[in-house]
Amino acid sequence: RKKVTLHTIDALYRRNEPITMITAHDFPSAHVADQNGMDMVLVGDSLAMVALGMEDTSAVLEEEMLLHCRSVARGAPTAFLVGDLPMGSYEISPAQALTTAIRFIKHGRMHAVKLEGGAAMAPTVAAVVRAGIPVLAHVGLTPQRQNALGGFRVQGRTAAAALQVLADARAVEAAGAFAVVLEAVPAEVAAYVTRRIGIPTIGIGAGAGCSGQVLVQVDMSGNFPPGRFLPKFVKKYGDVWGEASRAIAQYRDEVKSRAYPAKEHTYPMKKEEVEEFER
Numbered sequence: 001r002k003k004v005t006l007h008t009i010d011a012l013y014r015r016n017e018p019i020t021m022i023t024a025h026d027f028p029s030a031h032v033a034d035q036n037g038m039d040m041v042l043v044g045d046s047l048a049m050v051a052l053g054m055e056d057t058s059a060v061l062e063e064e065m066l067l068h069c070r071s072v073a074r075g076a077p078t079a080f081l082v083g084d085l086p087m088g089s090y091e092i093s094p095a096q097a098l099t100t101a102i103r104f105i106k107h108g109r110m111h112a113v114k115l116e117g118g119a120a121m122a123p124t125v126a127a128v129v130r131a132g133i134p135v136l137a138h139v140g141l142t143p144q145r146q147n148a149l150g151g152f153r154v155q156g157r158t159a160a161a162a163l164q165v166l167a168d169a170r171a172v173e174a175a176g177a178f179a180v181v182l183e184a185v186p187a188e189v190a191a192y193v194t195r196r197i198g199i200p201t202i203g204i205g206a207g208a209g210c211s212g213q214v215l216v217q218v219d220m221s222g223n224f225p226p227g228r229f230l231p232k233f234v235k236k237y238g239d240v241w242g243e244a245s246r247a248i249a250q251y252r253d254e255v256k257s258r259a260y261p262a263k264e265h266t267y268p269m270k271k272e273e274v275e276e277f278e279r
């Protein structure tokens with residue numbers, strides 16, 4: 001597979017071929033995504049929950065994100081790599097955002113960065129893009145602003161709110177974003193925005209009318225215990241937790257019963273050597 005670049009993304013968009021994106025947070029999750037043809041891999045700040053066991057994304061540090069970015073970069077040599085700027089690392093000023101974005105390229109080995117916010121963040125998007133760092137914008141439900149939004153709620157449900165989503169998408173397009181994530185907006189709104197702007201929309205909980213889709217790998221592969229809450233838009237394509245559980249339970253049982261290790265898992269020694277050794 002040829003290395004995915006912004007040209008590849010643009011070509012997919014122009015021929016109306018859906019763009020595939022998935023999150024990864026370490027070498028193996030990046031490797032399996034890259035080997036299975038994902039166009040883009042996102043090191044999302046959702047790793048705060050799925051890899052670090054935090055309650056939400058607000059506590060994850062830039063240094064922690066960068067460590068995960070580097071491991072993802074080693075596992076995904078082909079996909080276009082996007083690093084998610086964590087809360088607090090870009091909102092203060094365009095200069096702060098650019099400083100952080102440069103670290104994501106230089107230390108994180110990413111190709112682009114993602115940051116949350118629409119019209120209000122447009123000058124920030126422009127400053128990062130001007131430095132030659134592609135920006136994936138993120139509008140609609142922006143989880144880093146969950147406290148201000150009053151929780152994880154669908155955005156753009158009224159005509160006025162839908163127009164705000166469109167205005168945000170237009171603003172980040174004008175600022176030079178190469179694409180925009182639309183999270184948790186009605187399908188009609190996402191499809192309309194997609195028709196009205198000239199950059200790809202990457203949907204998550206935004207219906208089939210987007211230019212591409214992104215999902216959190218741990219969610220879509222079913223790598224979580226039964227009973228965990230999943231947003232409505234997640235489709236569980238696998239049962240990684242179930243398979244890992246089955247394997248670990250069998251290993252536990254076979255160690256306890258001494259069924260493992262069997263002869264084929266041990267190193268042989270010549271009979272004469274054993275006899276001499278034991279003498």
Ligand code: KIV
Nearest residue numbers: 023044045046214216
């Ligand atoms: O952090 C993340 O994984 C994300 C995607 C879900 C878009 O921002």
Ligand code: NA
Nearest residue numbers: 044045046084
């Ligand atoms: Na995120």
